[in-house]
Amino acid sequence: MTRTMHLNLFIHGRGHHEAAWRHPASSPLPLTDIRYFTEVARKAEAGLFDSIFLADSLGVGEDVANAPRAWLEPVTTLAALAMATSRIGLIATCSTTYTEPFNLARQFASIDHISGGRVGWNIVTTWLATASGNYGGAGPLSHAERYERAEEYMRVVTALWDSWSDDAVLDDRASGQYARFDGLRMVNHHGPHYQVAGPLNMPRSPQGRPVFVQAGSSETGRRFAARYAEAVFTAQMEKATARDFYTDLKRLVVEEGRSPEQVLILPGLSPIIGSTEAEAQRLARELDDLSDPEVGRKRLSGRFGGHDFSHLPLDKPLSPEDFPDPASVEAARSRTEVIVGLVRREKPTLRQLLSYMAGARGHYVTTGSPERIADLMEDWFRDGAADGFNLMPPVLPATLDVFIAEVVPLLQRRGLFRTEYRGDTLRAQYGLPRPDLHFSAEAAERLSQGAST
Structure with a gap:
């Protein structure tokens, strides 16, 4: 079968540009109105996207006065979207740090049943200090602690999803x-973090378990992805680094004894797009004019675990020394490495850096006509930088509409994107197998003796 690219739609606020909520082309509906998400999900399904994705935050950001987010809890939102769609995959973030394994296993198995096998789980290890305060913790866990906890978490939830055989239900x-x-x-x-008896109180779901999605790009995050992920969302600011990431992660996947074809790498792409080049440039100017650099400064501080950037002038070129060492940051370390790497290469001013990050928080942002966007996607796809893209429209639904109407047909004519859905499950869209049961009676006995810990 000819290799074709995969497309996920990342639904975030009224678009991924931080000023999208102010732009007249963005949706007028409140971000607590399920009709907004239903409308966008149906558009993506009509455009034959593999999947949609909802991120999550377990606390209120410091920029809340100037930057609305997607407020609905994503897992329950997926359940509603499952009833409004029929083929597109449904992916949501849920935290291994602040969610009990049994609860998560039940929720995602339920949605897989409700949707007929279309659910995916974006695995995150939450670092926000506000989240810790909301969940009774003394403070955020360190980067190493979060991933240690996540490793045990994966053993537990996988065992729960495998605790029913496919033929356990007779209904006779x-x-x-x-x-x-x-x-x-x-x-x-019986482990250091979790005590779970099981079995899950729900039969095995259509896909066996959710598709595992992951977005960490630190060294620890890559190893975790190589062991577990089936799709990886990654932030890359240029093709060269995207290709390096792609090559390295596929190598790690092989080292973990897995097939590289069973892990899809989808860099974030936020195209400011118009029917013509001039239209796209006009939209870019409009969004820049609506942006507030001080909002961006707060977001940058959050990316670096609360580091104070208030002393930096907006129009002086930056250097890596203006930032904490990414290795010392206990927040989303991979994103800090991307930002410092950009500063090292291009030496932007703070204003320029904030303007770039306003577009999609460190993902690849580009402006142009449908032909230019299709050319870029084909180049990355054919040159070993991507298996597809995590599309992050700057303004929703306007730039998604243009992408579906004008970019998707170009990709289809070039033989790069499907012209119809290949099946009814998310695994079918991604070309992934249904996992076999790995939790045998012998494994249960070993777990009961504590050997797994």
């Missing part, structure tokens, strides 16, 4: 037997 009305008890397995996990 004549005999009076609903399920085979020998088709259920105890989990009996």
